[in-house]
Amino acid sequence: MSYGHFEGREYVITNPRTPVKWINYVGTIDFGGFVDHTGGLLVCKGDPALNRITKYITQLPSSEFKGSTIYLRGRRGDRSFLYSPYYVPTLHEYDRYECRIGLGYSRFLMEYVGIRTEITVFVPEGESVVLQDVRIRNTGSDTVEVLDLIPVVEYSHFDALKQLTNADWVPQTMTSKAIGRPGGLLVLRQCAFMQTGRAENFLTSNSPVSSFEADRRRFLGENEYGTWKMPFSLVDGREFSNYEPLRGDNVGALMHHVGPLAPGEERRVIVQLGQVESVEKAMPLIERFREPEEVDAAFARMQAFWEEYLNVCQVETPDPEFDLLVNTHNPRQCYVTLNWSRYLSYYQLGYGARGIGVRDSSQDVMAVVAGAPGRAKKLLRKLLSVQKRNGSSMHQFNPKTMEATMGDAREMEDRPQYYGDDHLWLVFAVCHYIAETGDYAFLEEEIPFYEKDKEGRPLESARVLEHLERALAFTWNDTGVHGIPHLGFADWNDTVNLKIGAESFFIAHQFSKAARDLADLMDHLGKKEKAETYRSYAEEMKRRVNEVGWDGEWYLRYFDWDGSPIGSRGNVHGKIYTNAQSWAVISGNATPERARKALDAVYTHLNTRYGIKLSTPGYDHYDPNLGGVTTYPPGAKENGGIFLHANPWVIIAECMMGNGERAYQYHRQVNPIKKNEIIDIYEVEPYVFCQNILGDEHPQFGLGRNSWLTGTASWMYQAATQYILGVRVTHSGIVIDPCLPSEWEGFRMRRKVRGTWYEITVRNPEHVSRGVQSCTLDGEAVEVSGGAARIPFDTEGKDHVVEVILGA
């Protein structure tokens, strides 16, 4: 079955009955959320747990109303109709349906009963309002005598979890009031008592409202035995009751009479759903987006933002699906993960305390530094401010209150109450940011550590550089009996939670890479002694890893608290883990011979046609010693599933070892754009990466879930642009070191680095995988060493042409 296709920078859904809801993001976490492909809308302001606006329950069936919709009601001749231009919740037959997933907007097209509607949903940049810009045209040959347009939202309590846990207190706090009179431009204000400050939601439009409804019982009618498919308040051309509830399940519904509509005639109604401190004070904002020109200008500004963001890196390779991903869909997803971390998606529901993850967001930052350096820096500051004085880090924080927690560790008291990895990601993220931007001044910025006194004042601050050094020092001093770093509650793999004393090779590898990154930075800062010290740390860790961590064919993943190895051929389940191999190479810990063997072992034991599994074989029963990983059946999620986040690390490792064929094969087999061909197996959106695909031990092999918010986005983007295409920005210049499938003739990349443009052409006449033979910058030869070219940074602020030739 086909549900849609790619067109320009959009994905066009043409059949609304997709296997699961497919979504798109509008706005940012400051104000925004997602809109699904049938118009359902989940929006919040600042935080989906503490300030949620619409009630969108993803677990309800796809046919159900979720958060928001529009109804069209009318009559043409003797035919009456009531339907939604979003298809849900009326589920009617239609002549044409389209949902265009765009950059920051979704556009819906519906043709039915000779009426064509086009609705664009988006959030004007920096504003706290989501617009539904509706155009309705009579495409029939006779007049539509009666035509009513009725936007409807259902509100959530601001406290999203309370909404689901209390059905008396919540409705007792919810009130709605109309501002303005029926017959004119009316604002329907919705309000609840909120602990974290005052806020009012509003629903309004730029067309006269003849009546409104704000109480769900009245809207659905008959004590709610009316349904969203057929609300009783909409039968027989009735008007709404204009009732202003002081309790209840609050909705907002506005009746607009937009008919009659002569053949060819069109109306444009702009619906606003927003949140402000006070509607009275916000009237200028509300007035502004009643003007079509203002809406058009805001839309154009948003498009300009995306163009600018994407333009910093555009490529042309022999593979159009690779290009479509790398030029548009992958970097778009990276921007979305930067905004939302793992907080709010169709799968990660934004309730409770999860908030922004230090580990997750540090990785997200790495992919957007070139396109959105300002946002990246802002987020880095927040991430560093939840680091602790001892160098380790809190695990996650609420973006509104900046209150941080130790995540799931809190639930298991007999396990360590810190994560072994969080703080080390900070090192990667900051080093990456600095190299890309050249913003060395950031290293001097004072940022507080998380610990506070009774008044809430930070106990200590330090410069960013010292934050990084403390991170490294924490792990250097936190090793177990084999000299390998302690696991803590978990490393990257959240679901293996071993008892106190367990050691993690993933953290050993992370540590070595962090030490080398920091050494490179110290070199650049002229601090030779520190650079040497950190390099010696990395060398020492490498020695230990190779002494105790080699299993004969691959590297071990953990030592349990009692010293027994995990990820070893001696284990019955979980014999080999992917990350232990890829990261051994990425970190420089693997010796060349072992690196090759370890990566071959991944290919032999862990690769499938839908991607690389995280480990194998899957655990087949619950084992409290191992923890969460054994709660999944074999083949699911971290238990032998294709956990996509780990795939790009293997791609990077293969590139580092010069195996371009394999790196490309691994990239291509998980490229979501190709999933369009097997969408009934894959099920989730083909325009973004998902977090997990069921592995070949599972009967539903190939099924994807948890789309959008995954570190896969950032790392896939880095793998494609910095390792396959091989363009990396370092402290001392731009390294060009591609690792291609040998059949490629070459590629082109237009890349903006520190304010200047580089037009890079790579030719591969001898069809090799790797090895720069010669390179020119504006016609002059530049240094090539070790098979890579290094372009010095521009000092004149002009555009450059780089020509690279690969060869044996």
Ligand code: GLC
């Ligand atoms: C989820 C978490 C991430 C973790 C990964 C592997 O994606 O968000 O933090 O690293 O699972 O367990």
